[in-house]
Amino acid sequence: MNCVGIDILEVERFIDMSENENKMKKIFTQNEIQYFQNFKENLMHIAGCFCAKEAVAKAFKTGFGKLLSPIDVEIMHNKDGSPFINTNNLRLNNLLKGRKIEISISHTKNFATAICVIE
């Protein structure tokens, strides 16, 4: 059975968090933070990345808690800009059990959204 998760967030919710390095490091990996630094206006990318993490948590039906935390779900990007999940994480793999996971992210200045499908 395929599983799907979706999330949408207001970009402005990330204004405070983006200015707090400690908070950022609790939620986003070093690679993700480095990715955000590629953009002058990066709030929508931060919001999109967070949406993708939540979409994954929804697709697994676990939400974030003991089994999975936002930092376990690392969003990476292919050369063409398309996002994918780094599956090199023990807790993620325990839930994934060898299935394929796909995500897609979209954002405007005000809203970010993401969807996750687990095959």
Ligand SMILES: CC(C)(COP(=O)(O)OP(=O)(O)OC[C@H]1O[C@@H](n2cnc3c(N)ncnc32)[C@H](O)[C@@H]1OP(=O)(O)O)[C@@H](O)C(=O)NCCC(=O)NCCS
């Ligand atoms: C891939 C593409 C469709 C993305 O469209 P977009 O409207 O800029 O994208 P959105 O703002 O909705 O979403 C951005 C997210 O798309 C994702 N993305 C970027 N490139 C992607 C790609 N090649 N494939 C899939 N997803 C992609 C990323 O996750 C990105 O967010 P992030 O960098 O914060 O992670 C666009 O870059 C593209 O190639 N457009 C083709 C334009 C074109 O050919 N126009 C001429 C004919 S009308």
